[in-house]
Amino acid sequence: MPEPKITQPPPPRELIRRARPGGMLPDVAEPEDDPAVTVVSAPAGFGKTTLVSSWADDSRRTAGPNAVVWVNVDEADNDVALFFAGVLAAFNRSQGGTSAGRVPEPRRTGQDSLTLLAELVERRRERVWLVLDDFQTLREPAAVQVVDTLLRRMPRNQRLVLCGRVDPPIGLQRLRIAGRLRELGADDLAFSRAETAEAIALHGIHLSEEHLDRLISLTEGWPAAIRLAAQALRGSRDPGSVLDSFVETDHAVAEYLTGEVLSPLPEDQQDFLRRTSVPDRITPGLARALTGREDAAAVLGALARTRSLISRSEVDSDRYRQHAFLRAYLQADLRRRMPTVLAELHRIAARWFAEHGEPVTAVAHAASAHDTELATNLVTKHGLALILAGELATLRRLAATLPARARADAEVGLILTLTDLAAADRATAEMRLSGLAESARRSPSERVRDLDLIVRTHWARPPGRVAPALEELGERVERITDPDLLMLALINRGTAMFWLGEAQAAGRDLGWALRIATAHEFDHATLHCLTHLAAVASLDSDYPRMRRMVDEALQFAERRSLSDSPAASFAYTIAATVAYQYLESDRAAELAGRAIDVLGSAGDRTAELCAVSIDAAIDFEWGQDPHSALVRLRRQWGSVNRQDAVAPTLVAHLAPIEQRMALRLGRPDWAAEAERRASAWVGDHGEAQLLRARMHAHYGRVTAARALLEKITKNRVPCLLVSSRIEAHVLAAMLAERAHDGRSANLEIRAAIELAEPRRALRPFYDAGQEIRQLLVPQLGRLGRLDPFVEEVLEAIPPAPAGVTAELTPREVQLLRELPSLATIEEIAGSLYVSVNTVKTHLRNVYRKLGVTSRRDAVIAARERGLL
Known part of the structure; x- marks a missing residue:
């Protein structure tokens, strides 16, 4: 018998040592690990022979040199006599140089050979494994039948390992049912x-x-x-x-x-x-x-x-x-x-x-x-x-293959335009729309005209423009019967109404769209509706409802494998905003980070503005470098073209945060810039009055500030957000206290608490810091059902300043910047052209606001917080 026939192949030169895949190859040292047959089946190049050969070497080291008998099956083995000869030669070779127990190689094949082989194996006390490699070359029925007979008549201590490119065509079902069969396929052999x-x-x-x-x-x-x-x-x-x-x-x-x-x-x-x-x-x-x-x-x-x-x-x-x-x-x-x-x-x-x-x-x-x-x-x-299912990339790839005449068709062109808008590619959408405007509006097809309205509504959606298409779509939406068209109409109108600050209309349309999306299993549309219904709750500053809705949105995204998609970014942003309002630092930072991570390169400027802004606000509050957080926020807003229309709701949420950050870092110039920018976008809403009032208050112009705030607190101007009214009452209470108007201060603080308590709006009080804490303490125990909320607010505001919690006046900032020098108090007073007593008064205020007691500590604290 040729030696290669019964010789185990050597390992390849570059061998990766692998553990037994899934524990499926037998462990010869473990009596309980005892499959009668192990099948290793996979295409060429999956390392079957290498793996089994490596296992055979390990097995011989563990159980002795005769534990594994190896036969390389080839085409000649379809001759039953040659097959038997090879198997017997391999067994005889495993006996080494001794002649005891050797089986004479038969001149003819028959049951005698199987009997002699069985007797030889049974005389061994230990188990022995017969490996038949390249088993797929046995194709002749007679040869396959011999192996099947060998399998059925195996001695109690014989085991079989079949290795090949296809499953062996022998009866293994009985062993499979009995749990005596191990099978490894391509999935098991694939590299990790x-x-x-x-x-x-x-x-x-x-x-x-x-x-x-x-x-x-x-x-x-x-x-x-x-x-x-x-x-x-x-x-x-x-x-x-x-x-x-x-x-x-x-x-x-x-x-x-x-x-x-x-x-x-x-x-x-x-x-x-x-x-x-x-x-x-x-x-x-x-x-x-x-x-x-x-x-x-x-x-x-x-x-x-x-x-x-x-x-x-x-x-x-x-x-x-x-x-x-x-x-x-x-x-x-x-x-x-x-x-x-x-x-x-x-x-x-x-x-x-x-x-x-x-x-x-x-x-x-x-x-x-x-x-x-x-x-x-x-x-x-x-x-x-496909748009509702979020399959925008598929549609856009198809659009690139269409000739110009196909894209010029009104219905096709409008669908492709809507696809571009949903993908936040407004430049491409604008080019498509410019060539479709007339043909779409003059189309005899009502479906095309409805599509045109939906596209124009979507176009107005991110910047929050009041578009005539909104009113026209509102008049026609009740007549739309196609569920896909109706859902798109409701989603676009509802989203546009949200960015315009119209909570009731937005909630009605998005709720209706959500019911249709859920019934038709449009996952992206469902996620959009849930997320924007949470956003609608922000208009009323209803943070408990925001959390319920956004948690539902994120749970839905997780179930439908959308939690890592750009579609989930806005949901993470809203969830981070709620955590920021609830003063949950770790949760807020984690969610804001996720919002930015999943945003990717989707190109949605509104989602990007929201995500980066809330992330910067959170980093400013609880991060290590408040100054860099503010710079990052300013850079983001600086990338917005001043001529662009920006949704008033977005500005109402974010501009007060940026202004407050700038004032707390002693940059009234940056705060004033935020106020001017925001006022241009929110128009006559109360948020513009609030931003101006805060600037007046910072410069000590109390009367002017109170006059502006009164327009908000007396409901003479509308606010986009209820939180803006809460902030106005809080600031009005503080200014009344500074003006020694205790009665007005009490009325304003109670009004703020009345608005904040059902919404669990903690942040307006937290941001006001120690000054509002001193107003709240006397109120405790006198507010009835509102007392638990006041207790929560007082618990949130530390008794002593921690972090940048108070705004420094321009004079205090000027003094702070003199402290790192070696100048004396008298020298500083001279350089500032004020009296020594004035410098000492400002210095005490600086120490109090920074939570320090010495000049050296003030310099250290200011540097840590980005003030120097």
Whole structure:
């Protein structure tokens, strides 16, 4: 018997030592780990022989040199006599130089050989494992029958390991039911992330996390594919482009897959695999449409049973998938050799998916087919549903394949414009819209005219413009019967009304849209409605309701795998805002960070403004560098064009925060800039009066400040936010106290508490700091049902200043900047042209506001907080 026939192959030069996959290979040292048969089945290049050979070496070291008997099966073994001869020779060789117990190699095959082999094995006291490698080469029924007989007549201490590219065609069901069968497939043998990184590192290649992710996605851990990729990557300075193209361009890939994987298959099966590589998942019906074969279901099942080239997408499912690496090669082969066939296959797939209620996949295939008529029909029929489902990238990719005449169609053009707007690409949307305006408004189709109104409403939505389209859409919305069109109309009108500060109208439309979105399972639309209903609650500063709604939105996003998508950014921002209002520092910082992380490069300027602004406010409050937080916030708002219209609601929320930050850092010039910018955007609303009043108060102009605040507290001007009225009452109480008007101070503080208590609005009092605390303490015990809320506020405001909690006046800031010098109090007074007593008074105020007791500590505290 030739030595290679019964010799275990040596390990490869570059060996990655692996643990037993999933604990499935037998542990010879553990009596309880005792499968009668172990099957290792996977395509070429999955390291089957290497893994089993490594296990055999370890087993011999543990259980003795005769524990594993190895036979390399080949084509000759389809001759039963030669097969028996090889197995017996391998057993005899395992006896070493002794002749005891050796079995004479038979001249003919029969039951005697099996009996002699069984007797030999049974005389051993220890277990022995027979490995049959490359088992798939046994195809003759007689040879397969011999192995089946061997399996059924195995001695009690014999075990069998079958290693090959396909599952063995012998009866294993009895062992499977009895729990005596172990099976390893391609999924078990695939390299893990760490093993993939180690494998390419052996070639001197180190990839970034992003490129490693792409390699894993392409190869799915197929060791041979990883090795081919490593060879292609060697010496490259652009790993991304190599990973994008090497499957199509590298000759080594073609040689390996055709020679090792595809060539053993009949030509009809190769053609079947090639045609079914077009979709990412296959059903029997789709396979029949792509291949024209009535037996497509049987072919899929047969290929899936090999557990190598095609696998079921899910257990007990009729959906299958090809291995990603093989599929990428087959598609590249079609593209290179049969481009017209590839286009036709995409066309067939597009129609099949459209007919079976999967418009997203249908549109993707239509784009690849470059079929204008089919793509246009899909856009008009399914475009709105795709927008509501959040499939914007798919629609935009399809749009890029359409010729100008198709994009010029009013209905198609409006759907594509709406897609661009939903993707926050206002520049592209504006170009599309400019060429559609007249044809859309003059269209005889009521659907097109409704679409035009929805697009114009969406256009006005982010900046909060009062658009005539809003009124016109409101008059027509009741007549819209198409659920997709109605939902888009309600979402756009409701969102626009929110940014205009119209809480009741916004809540009505978004609630109606939410019911439709939920019924039709439009996840992105549902998330949008839940998030914006939480935002609507912010207009009333109803923080408990905001938290309930946004928590529901985030839980929904988690269930539907949307929590890492840009669509969730605004929800995280609102959740962070509630935590900021509730003074929950850790939660607020975490949520604000998530809002920015998931925003990505989506390009939604409104969402970006909101996320960055609240993140800066949180960092200012609880971070290490308040000055840099304010600079970051100013830079963000500085990027907004002054001529742009910005939603008044957005400004009402964020401008007071920026102004307060600037005043607390002693930058009244920046605070004044925030006030001027905001006033231009909020117009005559009370928020503009509040910002001006705060500037007057900072400069000591108490009478002017109180006059402006009275317009708000007496409801002479409307406010976009209830929190603005609370802040006005708080500031009015403080100014009344400074003016020694105790009665007015008490009235104002009680009015603030009455508004704040049902909303649990803590921050207006917290931001006012010690001065408002001194007004609240005497009120405690005299407010009845409001007392628990006052207790919560007092608990939130520390008895002594902690952090930057008080605004410094311009004179105090000027004095503070003199303290690092070695000048005496008298010298500082002279340089400032004031008396020594005035300097001492200002200095005491600075110490009190910074929470320090010495000049040195004041300088240290000021530097820590960005004041110097």
